[in-house]
Amino acid sequence: xxTHLCGALRMKHxxxxxxxxxxxxxxxxxxxxxFVDLRDREGIVQVALGPAWAEPDVIATAHEIGAENVVVVExxxxxxxxxxxxxxxxxxxxxxxxSSFRVVGPADTPAIPVWRTKGEPPPSEExxxxxxxxxxxxxxxxxxxxxxxxLLQRARRSMSDMGFYEIETPILTRPTPEGARDYLVPSRxxxxxxxxxxxxxxxxxxxxxxxxxxxxxxxxRCFRDEDLRADRQPEFTQIDIEASFVSASDVHRTxxxxxxxxxxxxxxxxxxxxxxxxHADAMERYGTDKPDLxxxxxxxxxxxxxxxxxFAAFDQAIEEGGRIRGIRVEGGAVLSRxxxxxxxxxxxxxxxxxxxxxxxxxxxxxxxxARLDGMAIENCGLDEGGLLLVAAGADxxxxxxxxxxxxxxxxxxxxxxxxxHAFTWIDEFPLFEATKDGTGWQPAxxxxxxxxxxxxxxxxAGEVAGLRSQHYDVVYNGNELGSGSIRIVDPELQLCVxxxxxxxREEASRRFGFLLxxxxxxxxxxxxxxxxxxxxxxxxxxxxxxxxxxxxxKTTAARAxxxxxxTAVSQDELRELGIRVLHE
RNA sequence: GGGGUUGUAGCUCAGUUGGUUAGAGUGCCGGUCUGUCACACCGGAAGUCGCGGGUUCAAGUCCCGUCAGCCCCGCCA
Numbered sequence: 229x230x231t232h233l234c235g236a237l238r239m240k241h242x243x244x245x246x247x248x249x250x251x252x253x254x255x256x257x258x259x260x261x262x263f264v265d266l267r268d269r270e271g272i273v274q275v276a277l278g279p280a281w282a283e284p285d286v287i288a289t290a291h292e293i294g295a296e297n298v299v300v301v302e303x304x305x306x307x308x309x310x311x312x313x314x315x316x317x318x319x320x321x322x323x324x325x326x327s328s329f330r331v332v333g334p335a336d337t338p339a340i341p342v343w344r345t346k347g348e349p350p351p352s353e354e355x356x357x358x359x360x361x362x363x364x365x366x367x368x369x370x371x372x373x374x375x376x377x378x379l380l381q382r383a384r385r386s387m388s389d390m391g392f393y394e395i396e397t398p399i400l401t402r403p404t405p406e407g408a409r410d411y412l413v414p415s416r417x418x419x420x421x422x423x424x425x426x427x428x429x430x431x432x433x434x435x436x437x438x439x440x441x442x443x444x445x446x447x448x449r450c451f452r453d454e455d456l457r458a459d460r461q462p463e464f465t466q467i468d469i470e471a472s473f474v475s476a477s478d479v480h481r482t483x484x485x486x487x488x489x490x491x492x493x494x495x496x497x498x499x500x501x502x503x504x505x506x507h508a509d510a511m512e513r514y515g516t517d518k519p520d521l522x523x524x525x526x527x528x529x530x531x532x533x534x535x536x537x538x539f540a541a542f543d544q545a546i547e548e549g550g551r552i553r554g555i556r557v558e559g560g561a562v563l564s565r566x567x568x569x570x571x572x573x574x575x576x577x578x579x580x581x582x583x584x585x586x587x588x589x590x591x592x593x594x595x596x597x598a599r600l601d602g603m604a605i606e607n608c609g610l611d612e613g614g615l616l617l618v619a620a621g622a623d624x625x626x627x628x629x630x631x632x633x634x635x636x637x638x639x640x641x642x643x644x645x646x647x648x649h650a651f652t653w654i655d656e657f658p659l660f661e662a663t664k665d666g667t668g669w670q671p672a673x674x675x676x677x678x679x680x681x682x683x684x685x686x687x688x689a690g691e692v693a694g695l696r697s698q699h700y701d702v703v704y705n706g707n708e709l710g711s712g713s714i715r716i717v718d719p720e721l722q723l724c725v726x727x728x729x730x731x732x733r734e735e736a737s738r739r740f741g742f743l744l745x746x747x748x749x750x751x752x753x754x755x756x757x758x759x760x761x762x763x764x765x766x767x768x769x770x771x772x773x774x775x776x777x778x779x780x781x782k783t784t785a786a787r788a789x790x791x792x793x794x795t796a797v798s799q800d801e802l803r804e805l806g807i808r809v810l811h812e
Numbered sequence: 813g814g815g816g817u818u819g820u821a822g823c824u825c826a827g828u829u830g831g832u833u834a835g836a837g838u839g840c841c842g843g844u845c846u847g848u849c850a851c852a853c854c855g856g857a858a859g860u861c862g863c864g865g866g867u868u869c870a871a872g873u874c875c876c877g878u879c880a881g882c883c884c885c886g887c888c889a
Contacts, residue, residue: 254849254850256847256848256849256850256851257845257848257851258845258846258847258848258851258852259844259845259846260845260846260847261845261846261847261848262846262848263847263848263849263851265849274848274849276847276848278846278847279846280846294840295839308847309847311847312847312848312849314848314849316849317849320849323847337822337839337840338822338823338839339822339823340822340823341822341823341824341838341839343850344824344850345838345850346850348823348824348838348850349824349825350824351823351824352818352819352823352824352881352882353881353882354819354880354881354882355823355881357881404889406889407888407889408887408888408889409887409888427888427889430889452888453888454887454888455813455886455887455888456888457883457884457888458882458883458884460888577884577885670889671889672889673889674889675889676889677889729889773882783880783881783882784881784882784883785880785881787880789880789881
């Protein structure tokens with residue numbers, strides 16, 4: 229039907245007869261001659277309709293054609309006149325002189341424009357989602373989905389080349405009451421009973437290891453019925469990996485290898501192996517478990533310098549078992565009062581009472597801390613032009629506060645990054661964390677994560693607090709790309725973990741019986757990882773939003789505007805499923 | 813569940829201290845135009861100011877509620 233794609237035509241095609249199909253991107257009607265920019269997935273080419281080569285009725289069709297009609301064009305590729313070339317277009321040296329111009333897919337006037345001038349803002353997110361069939365025609369979105377396609381293919385090739393089998397696991401699976409909220413699916417054949425959509429294929433992939441599959445991967449769709457964020461969708465895709473007879477470093481090397489390939493596919497060169505930082509170090513120096521290591525600005529303990537010097541808030545924090553921590557900012561004295569206020573507001577939003585500052589400028593100290601007992605230029609610990617930002621309290625609080633302050637500083641000062649690609653492993657995560665009500669414990673990640681070997685005996689002995697796990701995250705420029713762990717293979721140790729989180733043997737066997745059974749049947753040591761594929765695609769696409777790399781995403785209220793979903797269903801359907809809806 | 817923010821023509825936006833007929837650009841419709849590429853020029857149509865209530869002589873503008881988009885907190889083993 230077609231001989232070429234619009235965007236593929238070049239000088240070498242001059243004089244060729246071609247047949248093209250595409251969408252009318254833009255029309256410039258000069259009366260005697262009409263130019264139509266014809267668009268397909270590959271790009272845009274100018275179609276010219278003039279009396280020298282086109283019949284009047286053909287030109288008449290072009291006179292009337294509106295944007296986004298689908299047309300099939302026949303004609304000759306011609307070199308453009310010297311002065312009529314367009315160096316901004318890949319196809320700008322040529323045009324197609326059409327002898328035939330047929331509308332094969334008539335279009336209503338588009339509700340949102342596909343074509344935009346430079347610098348024109350895109351339509352609102354709401355309109356873009358509502359008219360996704362038009363939004364996805366925009367070259368930016370086509371580029372994003374093309375990149376996503378290439379990354380998917382590359383991930384498959386990398387994993388397959390390393391000996392991993394791609395194995396699909398069920399979408400209709402078993403509800404898991406802990407963790408995120410499940411999306412439930414009623415079973416008509418078993419009234420009153422439900423499947424859940426998988427939050428991840430976690431247990432299946434472990435069972436596959438017990439099955440002797442040795443190495444598994446899957447481009448897995450996962451579902452979590454929780455509230456959304458810019459970087460969180462209710463259904464998302466992860467590159468899910470599991471391997472047998474591996475240590476944590478084996479898993480790290482595998483994940484690094486995939487990431488190097490994906491970044492290469494995205495046009496970036498990165499180096500592996502990545503450095504490793506313990507969770508405790510990350511919290512101490514950056515206040516977060518996903519530090520952006522492109523920048524310094526680390527957090528320091530300032531207790532020795534700043535306590536007992538007449539600053540009540542500091543001394544009180546120490547008395548209550550907290551600490552005084554802060555960030556020394558070289559050259560930070562350039563920040564204005566207003567900018568410091570922005571940082572102080574960030575600090576207060578994170579729960580701090582305030583943000584204490586000390587500024588050294590023109591060999592004068594200023595800011596609230598300048599009035600501390602004995603504070604002077606000689607002992608202030610700041611070089612000329614320096615700034616000190618300080619928070620006091622429990623570590624849990626000051627970490628969150630100083631993390632926010634640090635990100636705010638980076639935003640305000642725009643320091644030159646040390647590198648464009650700061651990858652790091654974070655390991656030695658705690659195995660358990662206290663529940664919100666403080667009465668019990670829950671797994672810091674999931675209950676299948678193995679404790680560090682030296683902590684396993686303490687766990688068997690019933691200890692819970694302070695145990696460290698063999699869990700690890702990979703972090704890139706302040707973004708968590710994924711996480712994984714070495715798993716528990718000893719069923720008795722697995723039961724200890726479940727017991728620690730308040731689950732008796734009976735309940736454990738009811739919920740996780742199939743996994744425990746697989747572990748008892750002879751399971752190899754194994755571990756794995758899961759990479760957030762949407763987020764990786766977003767970062768490599770330079771998008772600031774997951775929706776821009778997903779063809780049909782959900783809104784922040786977990787609705788699909790294009791297909792208008794979710795929706796009510798008929799009473800008949802509900803009756804068949806044995807479900808009654810309560811209206812409140 | 814909570815907080816912030818936005819909602820005015822198909823689209824992107826402006827709209828002063830509450831004031832009489834709600835504007836612009838673009839798109840759309842009609843016309844002129846043979847080298848444009850944000851074509852140019854002339855003319856025209858186009859509004860439930862998200863929705864509901866209230867205050868007021870008078871509401872796009874103020875107040876209350878509500879719906880929707882976005883961002884954040886909680887939540888996301």
